[in-house]
Each structure stands twice: as C-alpha cells, then as structure tokens.
Amino acid sequence: MIDLSTHCAGIRSPNPFWLASAPPANSGAQVQRAFDAGWGGAVWKTLGQPIQNVSSRFGALHVGGRRGVGFNNIELITDRPLEVNFKEIYETKRKYPKHAVIVSLMVETREEWKEIIKRSIDAGADGLELNFGCPHGMCERGMGSAVGQEPRVNQEITSWAVEYSTVPVLVKLTPNVSDIVPHGLAAQRGGAHGVSLINTIKSIIGVDIDRFIPEPRVGLQSSNGGYCGAAVKPIALHMAASLARHPEFKIPISGIGGICNWRDAVEFILLGSTSVQVCTEVMLKGYRIVEDMIEGLTEYMRSHNFETIDQMVGKAVPAYSDWGDLDMNYETVAKINAESCIGCNLCMVACDDGAHQCIHPNPNGTRVPVIDESECVGCNLCQIVCPVESCITMERVDNGYAPTTWNQFVNEGKTLRPKKGAH
Amino acid sequence: MAAKLPAERSETVFSDFKGEYTREQALAEANRCLFCHDAPCIQVCPTEINIPQFIRKIATDNLKGSARTIFDSNILGMSCARVCPVEVLCVGDCVYNEMGVPPIQIGKLQRYATDHAFDKGWRFFEAGPDSGKSVALVGGGPASLAAAHELRRHGHACTIYEMRDVLGGLNTTGVAPYKMKADRSVEEVEWILGIGGIEVKTGVQVGKDISFLELEKKHQAVFLGVGLGPDTRLKLPGEDLPGIYGAVDFIEKMKLERIALSSKKRCVVIGGGNTALDAVREGIGLGFEHTTMLYRGTEAHMSGYLHEWRAAQHEGARAEWRALPIGFEGSGKVERVKAIRLDENKKPIAGTEFTLDADLVLVAIGQSKLVELLHGLEGLKLESGKIVTEANGRTGRKGYFAGGDGRNGGKEVVNAAAEGKAAALAIHAYLQGGA
Ligand SMILES: Cc1cc2nc3c(=O)[nH]c(=O)nc-3n(C[C@H](O)[C@H](O)[C@H](O)COP(=O)(O)OP(=O)(O)OC[C@H]3O[C@@H](n4cnc5c(N)ncnc54)[C@H](O)[C@@H]3O)c2cc1C
Ligand SMILES: Cc1cc2nc3c(=O)[nH]c(=O)nc-3n(C[C@H](O)[C@H](O)[C@H](O)COP(=O)(O)O)c2cc1C
Ligand code: SF4
Ligand code: SF4
Ligand code: SF4
Numbered sequence: 001m002i003d004l005s006t007h008c009a010g011i012r013s014p015n016p017f018w019l020a021s022a023p024p025a026n027s028g029a030q031v032q033r034a035f036d037a038g039w040g041g042a043v044w045k046t047l048g049q050p051i052q053n054v055s056s057r058f059g060a061l062h063v064g065g066r067r068g069v070g071f072n073n074i075e076l077i078t079d080r081p082l083e084v085n086f087k088e089i090y091e092t093k094r095k096y097p098k099h100a101v102i103v104s105l106m107v108e109t110r111e112e113w114k115e116i117i118k119r120s121i122d123a124g125a126d127g128l129e130l131n132f133g134c135p136h137g138m139c140e141r142g143m144g145s146a147v148g149q150e151p152r153v154n155q156e157i158t159s160w161a162v163e164y165s166t167v168p169v170l171v172k173l174t175p176n177v178s179d180i181v182p183h184g185l186a187a188q189r190g191g192a193h194g195v196s197l198i199n200t201i202k203s204i205i206g207v208d209i210d211r212f213i214p215e216p217r218v219g220l221q222s223s224n225g226g227y228c229g230a231a232v233k234p235i236a237l238h239m240a241a242s243l244a245r246h247p248e249f250k251i252p253i254s255g256i257g258g259i260c261n262w263r264d265a266v267e268f269i270l271l272g273s274t275s276v277q278v279c280t281e282v283m284l285k286g287y288r289i290v291e292d293m294i295e296g297l298t299e300y301m302r303s304h305n306f307e308t309i310d311q312m313v314g315k316a317v318p319a320y321s322d323w324g325d326l327d328m329n330y331e332t333v334a335k336i337n338a339e340s341c342i343g344c345n346l347c348m349v350a351c352d353d354g355a356h357q358c359i360h361p362n363p364n365g366t367r368v369p370v371i372d373e374s375e376c377v378g379c380n381l382c383q384i385v386c387p388v389e390s391c392i393t394m395e396r397v398d399n400g401y402a403p404t405t406w407n408q409f410v411n412e413g414k415t416l417r418p419k420k421g422a423h
Numbered sequence: 424m425a426a427k428l429p430a431e432r433s434e435t436v437f438s439d440f441k442g443e444y445t446r447e448q449a450l451a452e453a454n455r456c457l458f459c460h461d462a463p464c465i466q467v468c469p470t471e472i473n474i475p476q477f478i479r480k481i482a483t484d485n486l487k488g489s490a491r492t493i494f495d496s497n498i499l500g501m502s503c504a505r506v507c508p509v510e511v512l513c514v515g516d517c518v519y520n521e522m523g524v525p526p527i528q529i530g531k532l533q534r535y536a537t538d539h540a541f542d543k544g545w546r547f548f549e550a551g552p553d554s555g556k557s558v559a560l561v562g563g564g565p566a567s568l569a570a571a572h573e574l575r576r577h578g579h580a581c582t583i584y585e586m587r588d589v590l591g592g593l594n595t596t597g598v599a600p601y602k603m604k605a606d607r608s609v610e611e612v613e614w615i616l617g618i619g620g621i622e623v624k625t626g627v628q629v630g631k632d633i634s635f636l637e638l639e640k641k642h643q644a645v646f647l648g649v650g651l652g653p654d655t656r657l658k659l660p661g662e663d664l665p666g667i668y669g670a671v672d673f674i675e676k677m678k679l680e681r682i683a684l685s686s687k688k689r690c691v692v693i694g695g696g697n698t699a700l701d702a703v704r705e706g707i708g709l710g711f712e713h714t715t716m717l718y719r720g721t722e723a724h725m726s727g728y729l730h731e732w733r734a735a736q737h738e739g740a741r742a743e744w745r746a747l748p749i750g751f752e753g754s755g756k757v758e759r760v761k762a763i764r765l766d767e768n769k770k771p772i773a774g775t776e777f778t779l780d781a782d783l784v785l786v787a788i789g790q791s792k793l794v795e796l797l798h799g800l801e802g803l804k805l806e807s808g809k810i811v812t813e814a815n816g817r818t819g820r821k822g823y824f825a826g827g828d829g830r831n832g833g834k835e836v837v838n839a840a841a842e843g844k845a846a847a848l849a850i851h852a853y854l855q856g857g858a
Contacts, residue, residue, distance in 0.1 A: 065454030065482065342521035349460035367463065387457050388522060 002301050004294065006040070006309050008275035009194030009252045010168040011127040013100035015040035015297075016269065016309055017290055020256050020277035021104035021129060021172070024287070026078070028088025032095060037287035038294055041100030043196070043277060046077035046131045047085055047116060048106040048143070059205035059216040061231060071229035071280045072205035074136055074216060077106055082116075086123040093124030102170065106131040106143050110160050117164045127167050130158060130192075133174035133199025136225055145199070148174035151186035158190025168193040170254060175201050175232075175239055184243040187251075194252040195243065196277065198236045200226025229280035233258030237271055244272025244317045261289070262296025269309065270316035328409065329401035329417045332378035332394040334359075334371050340391040343367025347382035347392060355381045356421040373397075377421040428589070428609060433677040434600035437708045440734075441505070441531060441602075449535040453482040456527050457518065464513040464529060469841035470497035474513060478532055490540035491547045493533055498548075498572045499565050499840040501541060502594050502611050504533035505603040507837050508697075510730045541614065550620050551578030556854045559584060559642040561629045564592020565836045566827025567648030568612065569843030570850070571621050577851045581621045582642065586628035589679065592650055593828075594836050596675040599701045601708060605678045630796045639822070644850045647797070647810060647818070647825040648843060651790035651833055657693070661751030662786075670694070670702040670787035677705065686782040690714040691760050693748055694787035700727040702785040703740045715741045715779060717748060719765055743779070747771060757784055793829060808832070816846030817853070824850050 004015040018041035019025040019034055026045040034042060053075050061070030078085060093101050103120040105128060107113055120128060132148030147153050154171065161169050171187035173180060175198035187195050204224055206215045214222035236257025243249045255273030259265055260281040268276050281289055306312050336347070348369045351359040358375035359382060362368050371382075383392040404414040444452065456478040464474045473492050480489035493500035509515070509530040517526035540547075556579045560567040563585030571581040589595050595608040616623065627633060629649075638645055654669025656662060668676075670692065676682050690706035692699050695718035706714035716735075718725065721744045725732060732740075745765040752759045764775035792808025802820035804811040809832045810825040812818050818825055826842030828834065 065450055342518040343463060344457050344518045345460035345462075346457060 002298050003308050006275050008254050009170055011100050013040035014098055015294060016275040017293055018043055018275055018277045020279035021046050022279035024282040028092045031092050034287045035096045035099045038290040043102040043104050043129050046104040046106050047082060048077045050079050050081060051076040053079055054218045056216045061205055068229060068284050070227060070231035072203050072225040072227045074223050074225040086119055089123040100126045102127040102129050104129040104131050108143060113160050114164045117161060121167055125167055127170060128165055129170040129172050129196055130161055131172050133172045145174040145176050149177055151182045154183060155186040155190040158187050158192050162191035170194045170196045172199055173197040174199050175235060180239040180242050181246050184249055194254060196254040196256055197239055198257045200228045201232060203227035230258045230260050233264060237267060240268060240273055241271040241320050244314055245320055262293045265293060265297060266300055269312050272314040272317050274313055324407040325405050327403040328406055329404050331397040331399050333373040333376040333397055334382050335393050335395045336371060337391050338368045340388050341368040342388055345369060346385045350381050350385045355379050375421050428606055431681050433682050434604055437600035444531050444535045449481055449532060452528055452532055453478045459518055463516045463518060467516045468513050469837045472496040474529055477536060481532055481536055486536055486539045487545055489536040493537055494547055497840050498569055498615055499836060500533060501537035502603055502608055503837045504530050504537055506598045508728055511728060546617060548576055548618055550575045550618055554578040557642045558644045558646060558850060559638040560646045560648055562648040562650055563590035564648055564650050564827060565594050565839035566843035567646060568615050569840040570646050570847040572615050572618055573844045573847035575618045575620050579854060583623050584627045584629050585625045588625050596678055597671060599705060635800060643854055644822045646846055647829055648827045649793050650828040652793045653791055654786060655789045655791050657786055659748060659750050664751055664753050664757040666757035666782060667751060667784040670698050670785040671790060673785050687711050688782050689780045690783045691779050691781040692716045692785045692787055695720060695725040695727055697727045699787035700731040700735055702787050703735045704738060707738045715743055717743045717746050717762060719747050719769055757781055760784060815849035816842060817849050
C-alpha cells in the first residue's frame with residue numbers, strides 16, 4: 001500500500017503537495033477549490049498589515065517559445081482585511097479538517113507577532129510559516145528578507161513565535177544570501193520546527209527595449225522583483241540540499257522553488273524535503289496540475305518500492321559530496337547509437353566549438369558522426385544537445401586506475417589517471 | 424514595361440492551398456527547428472538557402488535578417504516558398520523525418536519571412552558600380568530574373584527580351600493558382616527589377632523580332648533563359664475540336680484571362696506528369712463535377728509527385744490507368760475522348776476501346792524543346808533538346824550562357840533561380856576578362 005500522507009514538522013497532510021503562500025492561496029474559496037482538486041495543504045497568502053499593490057506586478061521569462069520558464073513579481077503580502085482572512089481560514093479548516101492549512105505571517109513588533117499568531121491559531125491554523133523571505137517592498141519596511149538575511153534577528157523573531165505558538169512553526173528562508181546554512185541554523189536555534197525554502201530571488205526579469213524600461217512596467221518605471229518558476233529549481237535544490245546534508249541541521253524542510261510536476265517534487269524529496277510547495281506553476285496552469293503530481297508520485301513510489309514519503313526523504317543526500325571527494329579516476333566517453341542518430345550534427349558543432357573537438361564527420365560518408373574516444377573527455381555536452389533521447393550515452397571506460405579523489409591525491413599522494421584532451 | 428493583369432481572371436476562384444502562418448504559428452514552428460549543423464535541408468535546396476539560420480531569425484523576431492538570408496541565396500525566395508515541391512526538397516530531408524516527427528514546414532516559414540519583407544517594402548541589395556558592360560537576357564522567366572539581379576549586383580547593365588507581355592515566365596503563367604496567383608509573381612518581378620538598371624523589352628521575340636546577331640552587337644554577353652516550348656500535341660483525329668487544349672496553354676489562359684466554359688460537367692486530363700496533376704486539380708478547382716486523369720501507366724509509373732496525386736485524389740480526382748487516347752469526337756466541340764486499354768508492356772489490348780464524356784480536354788504530355796530557335800547558333804550544342812553547358816552555365820558559343828528549363832529540360836523554379844544566379848557569376852567572370 002502506498003501512503004502519500006506526510007507530517008512535515010508535525011503538520012499532517014494527505015499528500016506532500018502544498019500551495020505555497022502566494023496568489024493561489026489568497027482566499028478561502030481558492031484554497032477550498034485547490035483541496036477539491038487534490039492539494040494536500042496550503043500555506044495561506046502572507047498575513048500582516050494589509051498593503052496596497054501596484055499594477056502591473058508580474059513579469060515572465062519566455063525561452064525559445066516556451067512561455068513563463070521563469071517568473072517574477074513585485075507584489076506584496078495580503079491586501080485583504082485580516083478579519084476576512086481569518087474568517088475564511090476558519091471556514092476552510094472546518095470544511096477540510098484533514099488538509100493542512102498553514103498561515104504565513106509577516107509583522108514587525110513583538111506585540112504584533114503575539115497578536116497575529118493568537119488570531120491564526122484561533123482560526124484553526126495547523127501550523128505557521130514566518131515569512132522572512134520577501135525580497136521586495138516589505139524588506140524596505142524592515143520585514144521579509146531584511147529579517148531573513150540577519151541570522152540574529154531571524155533567531156530572535158523565531159523564538160518569539162515559538163513562544164507564542166501552540167502549533168508547529170516553519171521559517172521561510174530567503175535565497176538572497178551567499179550561504180543558506182547559517183540562516184537555517186539560526187531558525188533551528190530559535191526553536192523552529194522546520195524551514196521552508198526558497199522564497200523568491202531578487203531579479204529584474206527583462207527590459208522593454210522599445211520603451212527603455214525594465215519589466216514589469218508600472219507607468220514609466222519598474223522595480224526589482226522576486227524570481228521564481230521552473231528556472232529557479234536548481235538554485236532551490238542546492239539550498240535545500242545544503243541544509244539537508246549539514247550535520248548540525250536536524251529539522252524538516254518544506255521544499256519550494258520551480259516545482260512544476262511530480263518529477264520535480266521527487267527531486268526535492270530525495271534531497272531532504274518532507275513536503276513541497278508550489279506557486280508559479282499553479283499560477284500558470286491552475287490547481288488541476290496536482291492530479292498528475294499525485295499519480296506520478298504514486299507510480300514512482302510503486303516502481304521504486306517506497307511505501308511512505310519518509311522512506312524517500314533525503315535518499316539522494318548522501319551522494320551529494322564536495323568536489324574534492326569525487327573519484328578523479330572515474331572515466332567515461334560518449335558513444336553514439338548509429339541506429340537512432342538522425343544526423344543533425346548538433347553534437348559535432350557543440351563539441352567543436354564548445355568542448356574538445358573530438359566528434360568528426362563519418363569517413364564512410366553517412367551523417368552519423370564518429371567520436372574519437374582517445375580525445376573525448378566525457379564532458380556530456382554532446383549528450384545534452386542531442387535531440388534524440390538515449391542516442392548518445394556516456395559509457396564507463398575501465399582504465400585500470402583505482403578510485404582516487406582530489407583530496408586523496410593532495411593529502412595522501414594517490415595516483416591520478418593521465419589528463420585527457422589537455423594539450 | 425510589362426502589361427497589367429486584368430483583375431477578373433479564371434484563377435481568382437482558387438483558394439490558397441497551404442495557407443499562410445500567423446505570427447504565433449510561425450514562432451511555434453520556428454522554435455521547433457533544431458538548428459542543425461551542416462544541415463541536410465540546405466544541401467537539397469538548389470539555391471542552398473541557409474535554412475537553420477533564417478528560421479532562427481524568425482524565432483528571435485529578426486524578420487529582416489531572416490528575409491535577407493533567404494534572398495541573398497535566392498532572389499525568388501518569395502515565390503519559391505509557395506511553389507517549391509518542398510516535400511521532395513528541403514522538407515523531405517529535414518532530420519525530423521528520421522525521428523518520425525513531422526518535419527519543419529520550411530516553405531511556410533520562408534513564406535512568412537518573405538511575405539513580411541514584401542509587405543514592409545524592404546529591399547536588401549544595391550546595384551554594383553557601373554561596369555560599362557551589358558548583358559542580353561533572352562526570356563523573362565525565373566532563370567533570367569535571377570541572373571539579371573545577380574548581374575546588377577556586379578554592376579553590369581541588363582536587358583531582358585521577353586516575347587510575352589508579362590514577365591515571370593511560367594512562374595506567372597504556369598504555376599497552379601492554389602500555390603500562387605499571377606499577380607503575386609508580377610509583384611515579385613517588380614520587386615526584383617527594383618534594383619534598377621534592368622531594361623525590359625516585352626513583346627519582343629528573339630529570333631523573330633530581333634536576331635541573335637543583333638543582340639551580340641548590342642551586348643557583351645547573352646544569357647539564354649528561354650525555358651521550354653509549347654505543349655506537345657498528340658496528333659490524333661479530332662484534336663482540333665474546340666474544348667481541347669494543351670495543358671500549359673490552357674493554364675496560361677486561366678491565369679491571365681477569363682475563360683468561358685460552356686459546361687463544367689466533365690474534364691479529362693491526358694498525361695501523368697506534374698503538369699497533368701496540376702491540370703487535374705485545376706479542373707476540380709474550376710468547378711468540374713468529374714475530373715479524370717487518363718494515363719498510360721499506373722500510379723507507380725507517374726512522373727508526377729505522389730503527394731500531388733494524393734492531394735488530387737483527396738479533392739475528388741479519378742484516374743483511368745493504363746489507357747491510351749486514340750481520338751476525339753463531338754459536333755462543333757469536343758464531347759468524347761476515345762481510348763483503349765494497355766497491357767503491362769504498354770501495348771493496346773484489342774477490343775478494349777472505350778469512350779469518356781468530356782467538355783474540356785487538357786493534353787499534358789510535355790512541352791516541346793526550343794530547338795529551332797537555337798539552331799543556327801554555331802558552337803551552341805543541344806542534347807535531346809537541352810542546351811549543353813558547363814556546370815556554371817557556360818555554353819560552347821563564346822559569350823553565351825544558359826540556365827533554367829531550357830538547360831535542364833524542365834525542373835522547378837528553384838532550379839531556374841539557382842542556375843540563373845550561377846550563370847550570372849560565370850558571366851561576371853567572363854566579362855572581367857577571366858576564363
Ligand atoms: C504547368 C506548370 C506548372 C509548374 N508548377 C511548378 C511549381 O509548382 N513549382 C515549381 O517550382 N515549378 C513549377 N513549374 C516549373 C517552373 O515553372 C519552371 O521550371 C520555371 O519557370 C523555369 O524557368 P525558366 O526561366 O527557365 O523558364 P520559363 O519560366 O519558361 O521562362 C522562359 C521565358 O522565356 C520566354 N521566351 C521563350 N523564348 C523566347 C524568345 N525567343 N524570345 C523572347 N522570350 C522568349 C517565354 O515567354 C518565357 O516567359 C511548372 C511548370 C509548368 C509548365
Ligand atoms: C505573485 C507572487 C506572490 C508571492 N507572495 C508571497 C507571499 O505573500 N508570501 C510568501 O511567503 N511567498 C510569496 N511568494 C513566493 C512563493 O510562495 C514561492 O516561495 C516562490 O514563488 C517559489 O516557488 P515557485 O517557483 O513554485 O513559484 C510569492 C510568489 C509570487 C510569484
Ligand atoms: S546530436 Fe545525436 S542525432 Fe544529432 S548527429 Fe549527434 S548523435 Fe546524431
Ligand atoms: S527555395 Fe524552395 S527548396 Fe529552397 S529552401 Fe526555399 S522552399 Fe525549400
Ligand atoms: S533539417 Fe530540419 S531541424 Fe534541421 S535545420 Fe533543417 S529544418 Fe531545422
């Protein structure tokens with residue numbers, strides 16, 4: 001029996017898929033529709049002193065005809081009255097007792113934190129998420145990422161929240177720092193039950209090159225915004241994994257950033273996330289994407305013999321090592337499967353101009369290129385550009401050298417294989 | 424200057440078969456192109472347009488650059504985009520075919536970029552500094568137009584001698600109207616002539632109104648872009664009855680004028696080549712209830728493209744395979760085609776005579792070669808009616824070059840464009856006193 005239910009930092013939900021605190025979790029009607037569609041939890045759009053937004057507020061990165069590969073916003077926290085939000089949280093929780101409703105919060109003073117936490121819990125929140133991440137607008141008011149970038153402030157505010165709260169507290173971290181670890185540890189020291197990451201990344205999404213104004217455009221101006229969506233996943237994965245593998249970091253992670261489908265979710269879980277949150281892909285495609293996420297995750301678990309999410313969490317973390325601990329004597333070369341090659345020669349031009357000039361026209365006149373394995377450094381570039389799946393494979397070469405890391409070479413004088421392609 | 428086309432022409436009832444792309448469609452298709460290295464699609468384009476490059480420029484909204492890439496290789500890129508049999512050229516060799524994925528619609532993308540250039544009135548090329556030399560171009564079809572444009576880029580003065588009133592050759596008078604109508608070809612001609620310095624003499628038949636010797640006196644080189652001659656005739660009893668036309672002749676009338684058709688019940692097309700297939704689809708498009716192709720071989724023997732026959736079938740065409748016409752009957756106009764069945768060796772089978780009712784008969788068994796025209800020119804050799812040249816178009820007669828249907832025996836517009844341009848470069852070398 002496959003069980004998708006999770007208890008991230010003590011917050012239970014029927015599956016690990018949560019709406020991130022953002023427009024899709026802005027109101028009771030929306031969150032209830034999301035639950036009906038299959039979402040297991042929702043982090044309510046951040047509550048605080050209601051603000052006023054500008055228009056327009058979103059921008060997007062379109063790549064090669066694919067729209068919205070990256071996304072950016074200059075919107076702030078909720079603009080709706082607090083009492084309306086609390087009333088809707090209460091109603092939602094009453095209708096969906098098994099789903100997780102986490103309330104995201106961002107206020108300034110200790111008194112305000114105390115007050116808003118009490119009201120959230122009274123409304124039925126299953127958990128709280130402290131928004132220390134918003135990279136625009138709020139930080140200029142001393143909130144959001146202004147807090148998340150200062151470990152001492154982060155720890156202190158976290159400890160207030162933990163003191164006032166009777167439900168689990170997650171701290172949402174900002175990625176706008178050079179190293180995420182001190183910030184995760186600060187939240188842990190403050191007593192947080194878990195962390196959520198990442199919030200959005202400071203960015204300018206593009207420039208209107210006819211008007212000479214960055215985007216999104218507000219009249220004749222623009223401002224930096226928060227970057228998210230598919231394109232940020234690699235950054236988010238790295239930050240989540242950095243905490244997951246840190247020996248002192250012990251609390252659960254709710255992974256966020258660029259998750260679009262079940263595969264992305266599996267990656268976050270394998271790198272240490274207990275739940276995953278989605279914003280942009282829902283904004284672009286709607287709540288209905290969760291159907292495939294649930295099916296895909298279930299099928300993945302079945303085919304990999306996992307019965308619970310817990311069995312998966314962090315499975316890929318041990319393999320994430322430092323460069324100095326990689327085996328320098330592990331050697332691969334590219335091989336082309338002539339049967340499936342379509343003769344586009346993209347591998348050849350890529351290797352010629354961007355790698356090691358070791359893919360050549362076939363002397364027999366066909367369009368299937370040949371790889372000079374004595375020069376191939378096994379960099380992977382050709383496989384990346386090849387449009388035919390598994391036409392180019394990276395094959396291991398048995399070179400007779402015992403596994404040796406750089407650190408072993410430097411510290412223990414172990415032998416490295418001769419360099420390839422370095423002439 | 425070229426005559427204006429009447430607005431009311433029989434061809435105007437035809438719709439646009441392949442259709443044009445919207446911006447969204449063009450971007451979606453352009454973004455699919457893999458940008459192959461040493462791309463196979465380029466290798467099969469006779470004019471070697473850098474296809475991946477022009478497609479990438481569509482994808483980045485650099486339409487001007489895209490059009491320049493196309494026209495730099497093929498000044499007739501706008502019409503080629505519409506009339507090229509891309510299924511057997513560029514599109515047929517797109518690597519996606521190997522993957523079992525629909526190939527890139529190169530022709531439609533090329534049309535998107537070039538139509539845009541025409542709409543915007545973009546021009547890309549200027550005449551070179553005056554060389555003081557002058558070239559006569561005999562015929563005003565695609566081959567001569569491509570040659571003249573290239574010669575102007577090198578500064579040579581050009582005069583086109585065209586016996587018809589319109590320029591563009593078969594691109595104007597022959598290609599099927601569901602691919603391109605005559606007025607679009609004429610617009611292209613005007614656009615090409617826009618480079619300046621190309622004198623046009625229409626209604627002048629070389630060999631009749633002016634001799635080659637006179638051309639040689641006035642010009643330092645002669646380009647023969649004469650194409651092919653009139654339709655070949657069957658020489659059968661009753662062939663002169665009204666309602667029986669050579670297909671190319673009929674198509675020209677349909678494209679340039681309004682033909683009165685007394686009845687649109689039955690059209691019979693005789694032949695199995697590409698002109699026959701066009702004629703079949705044209706019969707259907709003109710509103711004939713039944714259009715039948717009468718061919719002496721089977722589907723497998725047809726010299727016409729299979730994709731065109733499939734399209735014709737889809738539109739309702741029928742065929743009488745292994746059938747040979749033996750005569751025509753009718754009082755005052757054609758009413759019936761008499762034919763006989765053939766065996767596998769194309770021998771008539773006695774006793775299998777049959778008749779097909781017909782109000783219109785189009786004979787599409789080939790175009791004659793212009794042997795007589797070129798007969799007296801010493802040094803100029805013909806082989807099965809085709810002008811013999813070196814690879815660059817140079818003939819055996821000093822200062823004479825050739826390209827297009829007259830040289831290759833009848834191929835496509837894109838071949839004429841490629842050969843015309845190549846010959847222009849050879850003429851340029853010749854005029855500069857090179858080899
Ligand atoms: C019915 C039909 C449909 C076709 N459809 C297509 C198609 O869809 N796609 C495609 O790519 N190709 C098509 N073709 C072929 C294409 O039209 C030709 O390959 C191309 O036009 C050849 O160009 P050209 O300049 O060599 O000759 P032409 O286009 O034949 O031009 C020759 C010109 O020379 C003139 N001329 C001849 N003799 C003299 C003289 N003595 N003095 C002055 N002028 C003279 C003629 O009037 C004519 O205008 C088609 C051909 C036919 C017959
Ligand atoms: C329009 C918009 C508004 C957002 N508002 C909030 C917010 O109020 N509170 C918050 O914690 N995060 C907010 N975020 C950040 C998201 O919750 C999420 O952390 C981020 O977008 C990365 O996830 P994604 O790649 O799935 O979008 C917002 C994001 C967007 C795009
Ligand atoms: S990239 Fe792949 S398909 Fe293209 S030529 Fe190379 S091996 Fe063949
Ligand atoms: S000119 Fe014709 S064959 Fe060449 S690329 Fe264009 S459409 Fe294809
Ligand atoms: S072969 Fe196809 S995919 Fe490759 S460059 Fe040509 S059109 Fe593009």
